[in-house]
Amino acid sequence: MSLDTRPPRQTPVRHVATPRERDEQRGLPTRSLLLALVLACITLMVVDRTSGEDSPVEPVRRVVGEVLGPAEAGVNAVLGPVLGLPEMLRTNDALREEIAAQDDEIAELRREAHQNPYDVARAEDLRALCAMATNTGYLLAPARFSGYSSAQSFSSTISIDAGADAGIRPDMTVVNGDGLVGRVLEVTSHTSTVLLIVDADSTVGGKLGESLESGFVDGRGGLADGDPLDLRLVDNTVLPEQGQQVVTWGSEGTGPYVAGIPIGEVSKVYEDIRAGTYRAVLEPYVDFTSLGDLAVVVPTGEDTRVIEPEACS
Structure with a gap:
């Protein structure tokens, strides 16, 4: 009977990454860094609001506006007509309804204009007859x-x-x-x-x-x-x-x-x-x-x- 002299197999222990390590693996900043950024943003907002035109953020805001302004204008020029298409369609429908209503109103005014001389003449005749009845008794x-x-x-x-x-x-x-x-x-x-x-x-x-x-x-x-x-x-x-x-x-x-x-x-x-x-x-x-x-x-x-x-x- 032979004896197995090989050492027993050992199962490797799997390392469990901590949340910080997972964030680092994903390329995300650490929570302490995020907290520091949030506090810094709040501080800048308070300083900017209380300083008015002398805000230390104003030069940065100006630079960002000069850099991103043209790009934003270009994007708006391209996407503006597309984004406004639903509103344009609604406006055209409303315009067509308004034109139809105005056409009906014009037709009614024309009918009144054609009828008006007859109605005016009848009204004058009746007023004159009323005067005749009043004057003669x-x-x-x-x-x-x-x-x-x-x-x-x-x-x-x-x-x-x-x-x-x-x-x-x-x-x-x-x-x-x-x-x-x-x-x-x-x-x-x-x-x-x-x-x-x-x-x-x-x-x-x-x-x-x-x-x-x-x-x-x-x-x-x-x-x-x-x-x-x-x-x-x-x-x-x-x-x-x-x-x-x-x-x-x-x-x-x-x-x-x-x-x-x-x-x-x-x-x-x-x-x-x-x-x-x-x-x-x-x-x-x-x-x-x-x-x-x-x-x-x-x-x-x-x-x-x-x-x-x-x-x-």
Whole structure:
């Protein structure tokens, strides 16, 4: 039997590195060095804050700024557009939304501008009718012009959108904010036909100026400004004066013409030297080519919708 004379194997003891040795192996400063650096930084910060412009750190700060400033500017120039891209995209989206909102606003303003002349004209018509109701004291049933008569009718008539259901009856006086328009000829449930005072078959009793000389106003059959009215005074020796106003003579009740409604004013006066008489031409206050909001004079106590003067203010 052989004997093993070799010495027993010994297991090497493994060395465990301390934290300081591990930091040295990694190339890191020791903890004491870090603590010293932190204390030094705090000290410099306190000194810099309390010294103001005389800070001992100021020369170092200046040198660092001169060295790193250009590099920082270059980096910002390169990375600035990239870093600002998300904000730019958000800004563009907001800009597009703002442009869309402004386009909508512009479209609305255009619609208002197109509608505005019509609305302004209607408002003026209604204000004038309110003034007419206030000044005359008559009850006025509102109506709207809806059309002229056909050329084949050979008469100057119009249609309005108020009829028997609104308390309208034949021989009622029709006005607008400027003065006398005509009288009601025919009525249906919802419409009426109005004979204009410019019709060749129309004759209206009138009073001239402050003298209140009585006369008759005859139509010539035309709607335009060149087709005025003729005034025949009962006393044809009275000399009318240019600019004198003529108002309706009027009759009892509401028709065919109530009293005190303006018709027009004297624009020309003609003298018949041989007969020693005068004839006047009237320019009507109403523009018969641009009728809009009208009203019909209705008697008091009528159960109908009327323009209330107190509601016009």
